[in-house]
Amino acid sequence: MPIDTGEVPPDKSDFDVIVVGGGPGGSAAAAYNSLNGCKVLLIEKGVWPRDKVCGDAVGGKSLSHVEELGVLPMIQATPYYQVDSILFGSANGSEVRVMLPKDSYEEKGLMSGYALPRVQFDYMMFKRASEIVKENGGSVIQGFTVKEVLSKGSGPSSRITGVTGKFGGGRSDNPMMTFSSTVTIGAGGYNCPVSRKITELYDEPHKDDHHFCGGYREYWENVDGLEGSEGQIEIHFIDEVLPGYFWLFPVKEGVVNVGIGMLISEQRKQKGMKKSLKKIQKWVIEEHPRFSGRFKDAKLVEGSEKGWQLPFGSPRKEAPSFQPRRGAMAGAMTVGDAASLVDPFSGEGIGNALLSGKLTSLHFDKGRHSEGFTQEDAERYMVDLWNELGGELSNSKKLQSMMKWKRLTNWFVNKASKKEEIGTMMSEMIASKETQKSLWSPWFLFKTLVLP
Numbered sequence: 311m312p313i314d315t316g317e318v319p320p321d322k323s324d325f326d327v328i329v330v331g332g333g334p335g336g337s338a339a340a341a342y343n344s345l346n347g348c349k350v351l352l353i354e355k356g357v358w359p360r361d362k363v364c365g366d367a368v369g370g371k372s373l374s375h376v377e378e379l380g381v382l383p384m385i386q387a388t389p390y391y392q393v394d395s396i397l398f399g400s401a402n403g404s405e406v407r408v409m410l411p412k413d414s415y416e417e418k419g420l421m422s423g424y425a426l427p428r429v430q431f432d433y434m435m436f437k438r439a440s441e442i443v444k445e446n447g448g449s450v451i452q453g454f455t456v457k458e459v460l461s462k463g464s465g466p467s468s469r470i471t472g473v474t475g476k477f478g479g480g481r482s483d484n485p486m487m488t489f490s491s492t493v494t495i496g497a498g499g500y501n502c503p504v505s506r507k508i509t510e511l512y513d514e515p516h517k518d519d520h521h522f523c524g525g526y527r528e529y530w531e532n533v534d535g536l537e538g539s540e541g542q543i544e545i546h547f548i549d550e551v552l553p554g555y556f557w558l559f560p561v562k563e564g565v566v567n568v569g570i571g572m573l574i575s576e577q578r579k580q581k582g583m584k585k586s587l588k589k590i591q592k593w594v595i596e597e598h599p600r601f602s603g604r605f606k607d608a609k610l611v612e613g614s615e616k617g618w619q620l621p622f623g624s625p626r627k628e629a630p631s632f633q634p635r636r637g638a639m640a641g642a643m644t645v646g647d648a649a650s651l652v653d654p655f656s657g658e659g660i661g662n663a664l665l666s667g668k669l670t671s672l673h674f675d676k677g678r679h680s681e682g683f684t685q686e687d688a689e690r691y692m693v694d695l696w697n698e699l700g701g702e703l704s705n706s707k708k709l710q711s712m713m714k715w716k717r718l719t720n721w722f723v724n725k726a727s728k729k730e731e732i733g734t735m736m737s738e739m740i741a742s743k744e745t746q747k748s749l750w751s752p753w754f755l756f757k758t759l760v761l762p
């Protein structure tokens with residue numbers, strides 16, 4: 311069903327907060343800032359319901375936000391896949407199944423994670439956000455593309471003041487409209503115009519092939535071994551895909567999201583078939599000795615073949631200012647993919663998009679910032695965001711680098727499949743930041759991996 315977003319505000323209207331992009335990060339930012347008493351304008355260039363290329367796995371981190379914003383009942387009322395474990399497979403065929411820790415959400419019908427097509431998840435997030443924004447005096451527009459992010463001043467001493475754009479995208483004859491705000495939140499994904507504007511003004515890098523990952527996805531029906539509506543999702547580090555990985559994530563009964571991800575810097579080094587993620591995936595599905603049989607009676611969902619990029623939150627070696635990159639300035643903050651926050655090991659970005667969306671509302675107060683959202687305010691936001699996520703993103707970067715080494719992956723998965731303690735460690739690692747920290751302690755590693 312379409313979402314009715316109501317009346318379009320007049321040209322040159324003024325808001326406390328403008329949010330560019332209505333994915334999970336933008337929907338969360340718009341909803342939380344509205345709940346804080348702000349007059350918000352939420353802008354989305356797509357028209358709902360719209361697809362988003364993704365693995366569709368929604369990790370445990372997102373659940374508190376989904377619940378706080380009142381989206382949980384909607385999710386429970388739609389078809390989804392209940393994830394109870396992750397199966398890791400290595401190049402030599404060893405496999406280990408890691409059970410996800412069960413927490414309080416189990417009682418409510420969702421455990422640590424679930425998977426459902428983004429066309430469904432994003433629809434529910436945007437619908438609820440639109441209700442909250444409008445209840446609090448704000449506006450929502452869809453089908454409107456932000457073309458330009460407005461600023462006053464020059465270079466790093468500028469201030470973002472609002473946006474200009476139009477309905478219908480590039481070729482339409484619709485008139486340009488301008489909206490202004492005290493703070494503009496960039497939530498437009500990996501190529502967000504707000505995050506591009508911020509890095510341009512500071513003359514700092516935006517895209518970085520060593521930290522951006524290419525991803526390719528298809529939906530398949532009837533894949534052998536993944537038939538029900540509850541069970542495992544699978545991540546395979548197979549020879550032909552390394553240094554990338556191949557995933558099989560069921561999203562509801564009978565439908566599986568199948569895809570491949572690889573760092574763009576690694577992809578550039580590949581030759582022949584391995585240059586194209588689509589071609590590698592075709593080969594794995596049709597010819598790989600372990601997977602082709604599982605696709606024997608499966609059917610591709612036509613039109614589902616799409617690629618996209620994942621901006622990782624891995625720490626940059628020589629970041630010119632903030633980690634993972636500059637993501638805020640006077641008059642602006644960014645969230646989710648626009649702030650480059652995707653986990654570099656698991657590829658998860660929805661949880662961090664929701665978390666950063668909420669964090670903007672803790673850093674912006676329309677009373678306190680009546681004179682403007684300053685450069686110092688922006689720096690506090692960036693420091694806080696990295697304090698919150700930097701530890702786990704750095705750990706995930708280490709894991710990502712390890713998985714590039716075939717022998718190491720083979721050895722680790724083989725060991726884990728035989729030693730229960732490693733499975734428990736991996737399961738806790740997914741749930742607990744403390745366990746993630748201890749993972750890098752030499753004694754912990756020696757004890758768990760080397761001792762019999």
Ligand SMILES: Cc1cc2nc3c(=O)[nH]c(=O)nc-3n(C[C@H](O)[C@H](O)[C@H](O)COP(=O)(O)OP(=O)(O)OC[C@H]3O[C@@H](n4cnc5c(N)ncnc54)[C@H](O)[C@@H]3O)c2cc1C
Pocket residue numbers: 330331332333334335336353354355356362363364365366367368369454455456457497498499500501502503524525526527569571617618619620645646647648652657658659660661663
């Ligand atoms: C192949 C692949 C697999 C992935 N798998 C997973 C997974 O299994 N689990 C997980 O948690 N994450 C996964 N991710 C990452 C996840 O998709 C993102 O981290 C997440 O979508 C980030 O949400 P966001 O709201 O920041 O951005 P997005 O979801 O990208 O939303 C941005 C929105 O902004 C809109 N927009 C863009 N430009 C403009 C403009 N100029 N004007 C107006 N609107 C604009 C877009 O239309 C879009 O709706 C995957 C990503 C890829 C590519």
